[in-house]
Amino acid sequence: MNKELYWSANDIAAAKKYLNEVVIELFGRTQRPVEERDDFLGKIFVVEKPDVANVVFQNHDLYVKNFGLVASFGASRFTLNGATWAHFREKSQKHLAKAGRPAMIPEIAKVYGEEIGFHDTLEIAELERSIGRAALRVFLKAFGIDIDVTPFLDIFQKLRAASAMLQYTSWSGTNTAKQDPDMIVLLARQMCFDFWAICQQFPELEALIRSMSDGRTDQDLEDSVSDFMTNMFAGIETTTASLGWMIDCLSKGPEVQEKLRQDVLAAEGKTPDSVKVFRDEVMRFFPPIPFVVRELAEDATLGGQDLSKGDVVVVSIVALHRDPDTWSDPNAFHAARSEFVEGSPAVTRAFKPFLTGPRMCGGRRLATLEIDEALRILLTRYKFTNSARDTGFQYALAFCPLLNNSLQIRAISEASAD
Numbered sequence: 001m002n003k004e005l006y007w008s009a010n011d012i013a014a015a016k017k018y019l020n021e022v023v024i025e026l027f028g029r030t031q032r033p034v035e036e037r038d039d040f041l042g043k044i045f046v047v048e049k050p051d052v053a054n055v056v057f058q059n060h061d062l063y064v065k066n067f068g069l070v071a072s073f074g075a076s077r078f079t080l081n082g083a084t085w086a087h088f089r090e091k092s093q094k095h096l097a098k099a100g101r102p103a104m105i106p107e108i109a110k111v112y113g114e115e116i117g118f119h120d121t122l123e124i125a126e127l128e129r130s131i132g133r134a135a136l137r138v139f140l141k142a143f144g145i146d147i148d149v150t151p152f153l154d155i156f157q158k159l160r161a162a163s164a165m166l167q168y169t170s171w172s173g174t175n176t177a178k179q180d181p182d183m184i185v186l187l188a189r190q191m192c193f194d195f196w197a198i199c200q201q202f203p204e205l206e207a208l209i210r211s212m213s214d215g216r217t218d219q220d221l222e223d224s225v226s227d228f229m230t231n232m233f234a235g236i237e238t239t240t241a242s243l244g245w246m247i248d249c250l251s252k253g254p255e256v257q258e259k260l261r262q263d264v265l266a267a268e269g270k271t272p273d274s275v276k277v278f279r280d281e282v283m284r285f286f287p288p289i290p291f292v293v294r295e296l297a298e299d300a301t302l303g304g305q306d307l308s309k310g311d312v313v314v315v316s317i318v319a320l321h322r323d324p325d326t327w328s329d330p331n332a333f334h335a336a337r338s339e340f341v342e343g344s345p346a347v348t349r350a351f352k353p354f355l356t357g358p359r360m361c362g363g364r365r366l367a368t369l370e371i372d373e374a375l376r377i378l379l380t381r382y383k384f385t386n387s388a389r390d391t392g393f394q395y396a397l398a399f400c401p402l403l404n405n406s407l408q409i410r411a412i413s414e415a416s417a418d
């Protein structure tokens with residue numbers, strides 16, 4: 001089976017275009033008054049109000065996860081529901097929770113320092129790859145594994161394309177001969193086998209994944225592989241997307257960048273509040289997961305709308321983050337946004353980049369520590385400039401900026417010689 005041929009460049013381009021249009025639509029809605037927005041996108045009910053979203057987030061047995069064909073990668077805590085989800089969650093959450101403790105900051109700083117702190121000249125693509133390497137190393141360290149991560153970066157390219165195809169096929173209903181869902185399921189499973197072949201090059205990683213399996217059947221082992229792969233992929237994609245948007249915003253705001261740099265230098269190894277506010281504002285404005293999809297397990301009324309079992313709802317994180325009744329000047333970017341500076345109730349109510357409730361991000365604390373450490377290094381080591389006004393993006397599971405060489409990076413010693 002040749003997946004490169006099967007997913008032709010045209011197939012992938014069509015999928016990417018479709019997915020980007022979904023995200024553009026969600027952003028577009030936030031530019032219109034609430035009363036002019038349709039409640040439905042096609043047949044899908046769109047949740048945009050923070051209180052209604054919280055009903056969905058808290059009632060995870062009623063509003064269950066529906067990842068469509070993305071679930072074909074295999075079992076994982078991302079896609080499962082109910083008791084099986086709780087069982088899978090248990091396996092990884094203790095590792096992620098431990099890795100997200102403040103005591104881990106020096107280790108995280110060391111990894112990011114090694115990967116992104118030493119370049120004298122570099123292009124943005126190289127910096128993004130180094131950030132990806134650091135995020136991967138930190139993820140594996142959470143499970144006690146310290147190995148060369150290069151082979152995983154390569155398979156992530158394929159996973160990205162596969163995710164896009166699976167989401168596209170699920171949501172667009174496209175079912176041409178070439179995009180036969182049965183074949184797509186097989187191809188997704190093949191990704192898992194390819195991933196496992198790489199893991200087996202590292203005996204300690206193989207042993208870890210085997211130890212996390214229930215160990216009774218081959219299926220148990222396959223489930224353990226797919227769970228690990230999905231956790232790894234989702235964690236790295238979102239963290240690198242977040243840092244990408246942060247670099248983009250720094251590059252377009254030289255004064256903000258200089259102020260944050262001075263704050264970091266004055267904070268002597270700590271992350272200053274101004275950097276945390278900037279971090280949160282970037283995640284508000286460009287949420288790495290712009291929306292989540294849920295399916296009703298029973299008939300229910302949500303936000304005044306009667307819905308039936310099997311109906312699909314989309315919670316637009318984009319819209320929560322720009323809710324006009326919650327945020328001041330919601331469609332503008334403010335690096336020192338007052339709601340974050342003051343810790344206003346808006347933040348608890350409507351800032352949900354990691355979600356909230358039982359299905360919230362399992363790596364929130366770890367991701368936040370990583371971003372803080374990465375930002376400190378980036379701000380003190382490099383100066384970012386950008387000749388372009390707008391930045392393109394790609395959505396496939398995560399919402400990533402398409403950074404190019406209009407974004408220039410210079411090492412600080414060189415930049416300060418100007």
Ligand code: HEM
Nearest residue numbers: 077235238239242288289292353354355359361362363367
């Ligand atoms: C800035 C970075 C990140 C963001 C914005 C983010 C956001 C999210 C969101 C929105 C979800 C819920 C998805 C849904 O319900 O459809 C989620 C789930 C999850 N995330 Fe993250 N994430 C980030 C980084 C990470 C990292 C670094 C890890 C692991 C090291 C991780 C592990 C997980 C796991 C395991 C889940 C599934 C939770 C469950 O349902 O049991 N995330 N994340």
